[in-house]
Amino acid sequence: MSNTAVMSASPAAARPARRPVRWHIAVFLAPAVLVYSAIMVLPLGATLRLAFFKSVDLQTRYAALANFHTLFGDERWSYHFWNALLNNAYFFLIHMVLMVPLAILLAALLSLPHLRGSALYRTAIFMPTMLSFVIVAFVWRLILSPIWGITPDLLDALGLGSLFAPYLGKEEYALTALGLISVWKELGVPMILMYSAMLAIPHEVIEAAEVDGIVGVRQFLKIKLPLLWPTVGVVTILTFVSNFNSFDLIYTAQGVSAGPNYSTDILGTLLYRTFFGAQFQSGDPHMGSVIATMMFLIILAVVCVYLYFIQRRLVRYQF
């Protein structure tokens, strides 16, 4: 007995002490990983899987790429898909052209040193972001309504009465109107991000610029704006992902068929209509999953392109 103890003691003393397994890393990560997998990863996997099956006579059969073939080959499906994609791209374009410059402009104005009531302006501009999409859609539908709304009267008062049209009911204007409403609602977050980025510019840099004689707009364009590009990049990619996933505003304002005549149909509403059905159309989970897969791939592709080509090249200044 004591022999074995002595025998075992010496080899153990000769080997270096083994590092204990660091269980605490797994334990601390576990809740987040489990929750994220259960809520995001597993449903995503299940959806991607559904896209490869087909329902034939109430039975689910493996269909390989047949559903994708239908989406791109069949005239009607193809039309709706490309229509939704183009509408979505236009929707995103409105956000980029209007929201980002406006956010930068408002942030620049708000960060002026002696602006009175800046806290009030900040709150007022940020308020729409806190509203639910349902309320925003409902209120704007009412404001723009040709029957009950204040828009015709306001435009008349400004002498622009001839510009009024039932925007949400006309194919040419509906998507633009909804894009503008969405920009109005979403402006808050980019503005706050830009504002914080501007506040983070150290005073020494501004002072040095002023010593060199660069003030006002030139200072903004040459000093502040280049320091903002990383934030603009973040805002762009977040807006892209949010727009291509968006659904609420169009659904509450225009209904599930994204009228008039599918002119406001975006990928989100197309997915909802296909997957869950609408009015008298039965839901088709398989074609719906195909659309969801395409949305996933499109967003993934663009984000990867952005990260590889743009994000890496953005110059970040460290102070």
Added chain:
Amino acid sequence: MKKNLAFAVIATLLAGIGAARAAPVVLTIESWRNDDLSIWRDKIIPAFEKAHPNIKVRFAPTAPAEYNAVINSKLDAGTAGDLIACRPFDVPLRHFEKKQILSVNDIKGMDNFTATAKTAWSTDDGKTTFCVPVAAVIHGFMYNKDAFAKLGITPPTTVDQFFAVLDKIKKDGKYVPLDIGTKDAWEASQLAYQNIAPAYYKGEAGRKALIAGSAKLTDAQFVEPMRTIARWKPYLVDGYQAQTYPDSQNIFTLGRAAIYPAGSWEIAGFAKQARFKIGAFPPPVVKAGDKCYINDHPDIGLGVNARTKNLAQAKLFLEFVASPQFATLYTNAVPGFFSLQKTVVNVQDPLAREYAGWRANCDSTPRLTHQIVSRGTPNLEDDLWIKAAGVMNGTITPPAAMGQLQKGLDSWYKPAK
């Protein structure tokens, strides 16, 4: 301390079990008739609960535009209520084929209904019925009697007279001649096109021909009504493209419009809200002396969820629905919904009685697109919504619209030759 706690827990458990056993069964009814909520709660359900004290019934409606999608999801997920309000024809047929609703052949009182009444809720061979028919609705035009009296107009009977009346109202300028919007799209299909079209395609003759494949939507009898509703444009509210269904209802009940294309389901709500007398006239005929046709559509049935936990109680409620007592109660509590039972019900509401009176002179036909031709993708009814709204907006011509509809139908519908 621990003993007291133990006693407390056991006592609560026993009380709970006792309460559970004595708790009444609660049946939930899914429906799209959110406008009828108070009627069900105050008149219909108490009548049933008086006869069955152990059963409580809850009427839980969803917004009409969302109902189909919502009930499809709920039935697929197994979270639907015990009793399901059935749309007519193909939608519940699909649910029955997926075994989500049960057959009601064994409900006592099913022979109170005619075979025609049951067609909307039976399988194609007619052998199995899966929803108890509740009510039909009739489509027509309601008008503001005060406005007509003030302008010296009588209800029109022919299409030419109809447009003459509209012209007169428009010239006067005080009232909106015709109150219908296109934003929600379904009114363009059901209150506009399918309201007046039976007069052109001669009711059941045209509808059955379309289903049989011997008539096409591009035929003149189907294109003409589209041309007629395209002529409605100048008589609508300025900005009607953004006018929703509640907007249309409100414009009429506020007294701002003269004529409102209306289904009889509006009667109950309008009686409460309008401060003026409402009259009604059937869809105008093409030529004077033609036979008139009305869109008399079996609208609501009630089926039972296959996954209900309260099957016996649900069947008791369905027996109540199939009883003559329910027929009288429903037709008079919800005026505008006409019972489909064989028992003749004395309709008390004068406007409802006027609508029902058209059945005597005019041939009835259900809506054109609901039987068989909306089973596939794209289904004809949804397509018709978009195209009819487009015609009324002026963004598509009637022949082009009907051509696209027929093309969509042909892509999946092969009528049995």
